[in-house]
Amino acid sequence: MKLNDMKIHEIIKPTFWKVVSVIIVTMGLVSTYSRFSLGLGSTTNLHDSVPWGLWIGFDFIGVGLAAAGFTIAATVHIFHIHKYEPLVRPAILTAFLGYSVVVCLLVVDLGRPENFWHPLVMWNVHSVMFEITWCLICYTTVLLLEFAPVVLEKFKIKAPLKILKMISIPVVIAGVIFSTLHQSSFGSLYLIVPGKLHPLWYSSLLPVHFYISCIAAGLSMIIFESYLIARAFPTEDGFNHTGLKMDILSGASFAVLIALILGFLLKIYDFAENGKFPLLTVPSTETYLFFLEILIGTLVPIFLLSYKKLIEDKKWIYLTSVCVISGLVLNRLNVSITGLAAYSGVNYFPSFDEISITMMLVVLAIFAFRVIAKNFAVFVSDESENLVNEKEVATTKQIILSERYE
Amino acid sequence: MLNENGILFDVTLCVGCGACYDMCKEVNNLPETNDDYLKDHLSGNTFTVVEQYEEMYARKLCMHCNDPACISVCLVGAITKSSTGAVVYDADKCIGCRYCMQACPHSIPRYEWGTTKPRIRKCNLCDDRVKAGKLPACAEVCPTEATLYGKMDQLIEVAKNRLKNNPDKYYQHIYGLEEAGGGHVLIISPVPFEQLGYVSKLPNEPMPELTLNAMEKIPSVAIGGGIFLSAMFWLTKRKNEIAKEKNLLKGNKENEIK
Numbered sequence: 001m002k003l004n005d006m007k008i009h010e011i012i013k014p015t016f017w018k019v020v021s022v023i024i025v026t027m028g029l030v031s032t033y034s035r036f037s038l039g040l041g042s043t044t045n046l047h048d049s050v051p052w053g054l055w056i057g058f059d060f061i062g063v064g065l066a067a068a069g070f071t072i073a074a075t076v077h078i079f080h081i082h083k084y085e086p087l088v089r090p091a092i093l094t095a096f097l098g099y100s101v102v103v104c105l106l107v108v109d110l111g112r113p114e115n116f117w118h119p120l121v122m123w124n125v126h127s128v129m130f131e132i133t134w135c136l137i138c139y140t141t142v143l144l145l146e147f148a149p150v151v152l153e154k155f156k157i158k159a160p161l162k163i164l165k166m167i168s169i170p171v172v173i174a175g176v177i178f179s180t181l182h183q184s185s186f187g188s189l190y191l192i193v194p195g196k197l198h199p200l201w202y203s204s205l206l207p208v209h210f211y212i213s214c215i216a217a218g219l220s221m222i223i224f225e226s227y228l229i230a231r232a233f234p235t236e237d238g239f240n241h242t243g244l245k246m247d248i249l250s251g252a253s254f255a256v257l258i259a260l261i262l263g264f265l266l267k268i269y270d271f272a273e274n275g276k277f278p279l280l281t282v283p284s285t286e287t288y289l290f291f292l293e294i295l296i297g298t299l300v301p302i303f304l305l306s307y308k309k310l311i312e313d314k315k316w317i318y319l320t321s322v323c324v325i326s327g328l329v330l331n332r333l334n335v336s337i338t339g340l341a342a343y344s345g346v347n348y349f350p351s352f353d354e355i356s357i358t359m360m361l362v363v364l365a366i367f368a369f370r371v372i373a374k375n376f377a378v379f380v381s382d383e384s385e386n387l388v389n390e391k392e393v394a395t396t397k398q399i400i401l402s403e404r405y406e
Numbered sequence: 407m408l409n410e411n412g413i414l415f416d417v418t419l420c421v422g423c424g425a426c427y428d429m430c431k432e433v434n435n436l437p438e439t440n441d442d443y444l445k446d447h448l449s450g451n452t453f454t455v456v457e458q459y460e461e462m463y464a465r466k467l468c469m470h471c472n473d474p475a476c477i478s479v480c481l482v483g484a485i486t487k488s489s490t491g492a493v494v495y496d497a498d499k500c501i502g503c504r505y506c507m508q509a510c511p512h513s514i515p516r517y518e519w520g521t522t523k524p525r526i527r528k529c530n531l532c533d534d535r536v537k538a539g540k541l542p543a544c545a546e547v548c549p550t551e552a553t554l555y556g557k558m559d560q561l562i563e564v565a566k567n568r569l570k571n572n573p574d575k576y577y578q579h580i581y582g583l584e585e586a587g588g589g590h591v592l593i594i595s596p597v598p599f600e601q602l603g604y605v606s607k608l609p610n611e612p613m614p615e616l617t618l619n620a621m622e623k624i625p626s627v628a629i630g631g632g633i634f635l636s637a638m639f640w641l642t643k644r645k646n647e648i649a650k651e652k653n654l655l656k657g658n659k660e661n662e663i664k
Contacts, residue, residue: 036522037522038522039519039520039522039524040524041521041524042520046519048449048507048517051508051517078635078642079638079642080639080645109503110502111500111503111517112501113502115499115500118499119481119482122482122484124481124482124483126614126617126618126621127479127480127505128620129479129480129481129503129505131621133481169639173632173635177627177628177635181628188617188620188621189505191619191620192475192479192509192613192617194616195511195607195608196513204620207620
């Protein structure tokens with residue numbers, strides 16, 4: 001924590017990614033200022049026919065990709081499959097940062113952000129949005145409680161650790177339930193617009209679709225991250241145990257495969273039940289986008305992961321994780337934007353300010369991930385978590401703020 | 407519902423004079439938005455419009471549903487049902503999520519995009535005027551009685567009689583009586599309603615029921631999930647312990663043999 005530990009010359013040394021990040025964040029800050037001083041009308045491309053745009057779409061994506069926070073925590077702490085323990089902390093950190101981005105974007109998107117606290121005291125229990133808001137609040141609290149031990153261990157604050165340890169299992173269970181409820185409820189938001197959302201996506205099973213797809217995409221996000229971190233972060237400089245653990249990642253990929261197959265079967269059932277197959281032969285933008293989404297997000301990954309050779313190869317599972325993540329991004333944007341375009345009769349494309357604020361938040365989240373991962377024991381070896389932490393505390397006393405974007 | 411009030415709009419009687427449009431602007435203190443009222447559209451400053459379809463004129467305004475989607479989706483309860491039957495909005499509660507705009511089956515609510523303190527804007531069936539014993543502005547000013555205001559049961563009676571007595575003049579359907587669970591604005595016309603720009607193919611069930619089906623499952627998911635996860639926690643823990651004990655026993659036996 002001493003100032004002389006910070007390698008100042010390294011912090012200010014310009015690198016490509018550092019320059020790009022600073023530019024994105026500066027633009028984002030300017031856009032944020034104009035959004036709050038000028039209002040939504042002049043800074044976004046939203047209007048009466050398109051009341052929800054990129055920000056809401058991105059919220060769906062952020063929440064979906066952060067889903068590993070509850071699946072991995074449940075796998076390790078509820079189902080006692082301790083093999084996956086090294087993924088718990090990265091997953092929880094990812095989820096927490098993902099949810100932070102989502103909450104910031106939600107507030108930016110609100111027409112009256114100064115009233116953001118109203119749902120706490122003004123209740124309408126019939127509203128899906130109300131349920132989502134409360135689940136978001138509760139689950140972000142759960143993530144804080146789940147990550148708190150990492151911070152407390154670092155600063156050797158023992159007293160609250162005992163309490164956290166005592167309540168840890170109920171907290172994990174609550175986290176799984178809150179996640180299940182709001183991940184699916186993002187789909188429920190659209191149940192009330194059967195006439196507006198394109199039938200390729202509208203289904204009474206939307207909440208189930210959302211839930212299954214977030215499980216696959218959340219795990220893929222962790223695989224994607226692990227690969228990038230193993231490649232980019234050196235083992236020195238405060239980073240330990242960032243190396244790839246192939247048996248874990250292959251196991252996670254297998255879970256992705258199962259979730260994808262389940263999701264695909266559910267889609268087929270939904271299409272058969274509602275006689276939607278003829279829709280697939282109608283030439284339209286929606287149909288092409290739907291095919292693209294299914295191909296990239298479901299069929300290609302299922303195909304790739306079915307080969308034992310490929311599921312054990314880090315390059316291939318990295319590629320499949322990119323596919324699954326892209327599939328989820330496409331799906332959420334299709335449901336929240338493209339699927340509604342035909343009804344509204346307007347082609348919406350986000351404005352510069354919408355894009356720059358979103359990009360700023362993503363860059364800030366990645367930056368926060370780096371700083372936290374560097375200074376706290378986020379990556380631990382596959383030995384028992386607690387043992388390792390003691391070691392970590394001993395070896396990484398200094399907080400290193402230097403960022404090397406190479 | 408039948409004792410509440412509503413509007414009956416008869417397309418065959420409307421001459422497209424735009425008096426309702428002007429009077430609505432006047433009582434709601436709304437600025438002018440278009441030189442030609444027939445070309446105007448609903449907006450943050452326009453709560454009703456008169457649209458021309460060949461020789462016919464059709465009014466568009468909030469349908470004041472019996473079980474409104476907007477009320478069910480509003481997470482802070484900023485939209486409520488007045489005792490008169492009108493669907494009214496309280497800007498002080500609103501957080502501006504705009505879910506009501508997304509959810510409305512008739513796509514009625516509009517937004518004040520240009521301000522930093524935006525409100526949802528739509529017809530409120532002149533709730534204050536009605537409570538003060540007056541008629542809604544549009545009904546009061548209509549010179550041909552194309553827009554009638556009154557008790558719902560009486561309006562339904564009038565509409566049914568007109569359809570029955572003049573089967574050649576009217577398309578045999580009262581729009582707004584059953585669409586999306588029905589509402590407090592009824593429309594009768596000589597032609598099918600999609601030809602006049604009204605949203606057709608709406609289900610007769612109130613829209614909130616679609617959400618309710620999913621929301622109902624929340625308590626069972628929460629309780630069932632809690633029980634399932636707790637059970638799995640104990641089961642897998644016990645399983646691991648047993649496996650450990652077995653390993654220990656094995657180890658001991660091996661030691662004994664040695």
